Amino acid sequence: MRIGLPIKVAIIVVLIGLSVWVFLRQSVKLGLDLQGGVHLVFEAQDTPQIKVTGDTLSRVQAIIDSRINQLGITEPIIQREGDRRLVVELPGYQEDPQSAIDLIGKTALLEFKDTGTRYVEEGTKLTDAPTILTGADLKDARVGYDQFGKPVVEVEFNPEGAKVFAEFTRNNIGRYLAITLDGVVISCPVINSEIPDGKGQIEGNFTLDSATQLAVLLRAGALPVPLNLIEMRRVGPTLGKDTINASIRAAVIAVILIMGFMLVYYRFSGIIADISLLCYVALLLGLVSVFKATLTLPGIAALIMSVGMAVDGNVIIFERIKEELKKGKTLMSSIEAGFRRSYAPILDSQITTLIASAVLFYFGTGSVRGFAVMLALGTAISIFTAITVTHILFQLFSQLKIMKSPKTFGI
Incomplete structure (x- = not known):
């Protein structure tokens, strides 16, 4: 059964409304670089029974990672430094660093x-x-x-x-x-x-x-060797506030420039692309809130970059429609043919980006993974807005007189 245009429009409006509502209702979690936290450096110590080796340090790293993840701490960074040291960065612990030290450094035998x-x-x-x-x-x-x-x-x-x-x-x-x-x-x-x-x-x-902390320690297991804390540094949130403000300005400027270019180059079709882009931004912010994703500076960079990538699909579609119109086809047949010919290149390019994001997530750590998640999320939504939302908008506005003119598509 085919879904009618009014129902499609209603579904899109509901999705956009829910996305905006969720975003306004839920605060977005911020990573260490934006909200501050604590930076800890631990050094593994030899015992009479066990000497510190690369394998031992890997086991310690895995146990610490398990302890932190069971408490739901978002975007922790756990990295090896040399043959004996582990660097741990935890968002949101700048006011109570001792609890983080107790969680990580306790042998828990x-x-x-x-x-x-x-x-x-x-x-x-x-x-x-x-x-x-x-x-x-x-x-x-x-x-x-x-x-x-x-x-x-x-x-x-x-x-x-x-x-x-x-x-x-x-x-x-x-x-x-x-x-x-x-x-x-x-x-x-x-x-x-x-x-x-x-x-x-x-x-x-x-x-x-x-009691919760002890249960976490017991589930994660005891550390094979003791850890000594050799450095503790609080990371304040002041830099985070400045970075957030600068990032918001950059995102707004990017959206305005992209919308302006599409409007100038593609005329009325550019308006459709701009509406689709606004839908993309709303859906993206809504899903970030729904998934409780942690926003880091690299994550913000991925979001801003994905805004530019979101119009790639529209550019491909518009050029295909222009080609069909130049062949003398009617408006509706040109729109349908343009979309039909655009599916493959859009999916090819976006799936390539998703594969790159998966590789970054698998091999990366910390903020690199955050970048990969945001990039993949933005790419997935851009596929939906380019193929579905833009198509519905074209169908909705196709009866307007202005859509009958070739100038509508910059021809």
């Missing part, structure tokens, strides 16, 4: 130790008790609440760990099991009964934030 009949106070360094299980035996760790509504960390062991845990709790009812993090006791419960299902709770003086 969880151990369950048998202290027998001895109760050990929380915060005590415990080194003289045998280890029963470690964090490596965990399958999952989540935040939960006890019967009093206090935050706890609910843990679940893997099959092997569950078997050991069940046997230990069965044989040690009435004795204490100390739970330590990096050698420091965080809880020391008494074993009241066997725990056969491999599930338990870590109780302590947790707030919701501290």
Whole structure:
């Protein structure tokens, strides 16, 4: 069933309206270069058991990346520097850098130790008790609440760990099991009964934030070697504000220049291209808000560049229509033939850009990935506006008398 022109126009208007509404309702997330944050440099340290190698540093980088991503921190930068150092940049942490340091630099070695009949106070360094299980035996760790509504960390062991845990709790009812993090006791419960299902709770003086952070650390795993913080620098947002203002000015100027060129060169058809371009901008801003994409300076550059690329499809279409009109065809047949002949070159050029964006995203890191995402998003929307929106606009205005004149297409 073919969709009529009024319905097509209504769908486009609704999409544009929703895009503008979402953009105005939701604030766009900003990256480190625009909103500020914290710049940290860590150095991996040798232990008697493990020496720092390239493979060790790669494991540390992967664990830190997992910890950060589980907290939903957007556009983090985690890069190796030399043979021992990692550079970590996190947006939005300039007011509380210590929480970022605790998240990243903590080794997070969880151990369950048998202290027998001895109760050990929380915060005590415990080194003289045998280890029963470690964090490596965990399958999952989540935040939960006890019967009093206090935050706890609910843990679940893997099959092997569950078997050991069940046997230990069965044989040690009435004795204490100390739970330590990096050698420091965080809880020391008494074993009241066997725990056969491999599930338990870590109780302590947790707030919701501290319980969440511990669960993240346990899920990501312990660092194979300790990290020393050797540099911490706050990145202020003042430069970000100046950059945003300059970028907005550049984007506005770019749109005005492009619209002016299309209007002068293609006459009334240029007006159609300009309307299509405004639709493109509205849809792009709406999708950036919907996907909660993080805007960085390279991302803004990609958006501005994609504005220019968005009219490429219109240029191809207009030239094809002009060629058809010069052959003596009617207006509607020229429009349909022009669009039909334009699909292949438009898709070829834009798919090439999408492939380049995919390569940048796969091999790049940090802001390079942000650039790739924005470029791909802009390219995908430009395909829609060039092929669909522009076509609908031509159909809508085709009955106007001005459209009958060859001057309409700059002929």
